[in-house]
Amino acid sequence: MKKRGLLAVLLIAVMTLLCGCGGMSAEDAQSYAKSIMDASYKGEFDKYIEWTKSSEEEAKELYEGNIDATMQEAGFAGLGLSDELTESYRELFLNMIKQAKYEVGEAKDAGDKAYTIDISVEPFTAFEGLQDEVQAAVTAEMTSMTEVPDQNAINEMVFQKMYDLMAEKIASPTYGEATTVTITVKPDSDGVYYIDQTDMTALDDALFPSDNF
Structure with missing residues (x-):
């Protein structure tokens, strides 16, 4: 499976620019950053809704819609997989994102009304060695087959x-x-607070390192 900057990147890309205008205190900046991360990774929207003045329905639609976009970006539509397995992967990705482990530190004044925040991140390593395990399982299955299935059947099995x-x-x-x-x-x-996409991509890469996929 190819990692596409991981799933949360698409969520964050949309969510980071929705904070209302006006100045922020350090406490506000910390709360805002945590609300973005909790909404993007955990699907926890309470604080995000407060900051963005959006509804819970809008927040959930954004979250779910971007998971669908990620599935499409990952190429699942062209694999010929069953609807059941495709939906299982969708739920799997949602569960994986929720495993993100991070702690949002205190915000520090960076000048020009900006703040820096240190995020402590524990990288998700559960998929280390996954490719070798999949290959071994597929090889064992193929060895026991008496007929070679078509490509869609092979994709479904793999x-x-x-x-x-x-x-x-x-x-x-x-x-x-x-x-x-x-x-x-x-x-x-325009005075609208946001977190730059490069920062969020760095966070995502630290949380879900590509070499573990």
Whole structure:
């Protein structure tokens, strides 16, 4: 499975620019940053709704809609998988994102009404060695077959085995040593506070390292 900057990147890309105008205190900046992360990764919208003045329905639609966009970006539509397995992967990805482990530190004045915030991140490592495990499982299955199935059937079998392994690992996730990623909460030219996409991508990469997929 190809990692596309991971699923949460698309969620964050839409959510980070929705904070209302006006100045922020350090406490506000910390709360705002945590609300963005909790909404993007955990599907927890209470504080996000407060900051954005959006409804819970709007927040959930955004969250769910971007998961659908991520599924499309990952190429699932062209694999010929069953609707049941595709939906299982959608739920799996939602569960995986919710495994993100982070702590939002205090905001520090960075000048020009901006704040820097250190985020302590524990990288998700549960999928280390996954490709080798999938290959071994698929090889064992193919060896026992008396007829060669068509490509769609092969895809279904391969992705079912990968799903089974991933679901087991998500149920008992493992994490690496904590690292720190610094983000900046700052106003744009209109005074609307946001977190730059490069900061959020760095956070995402730290939470879900690509070499673990």
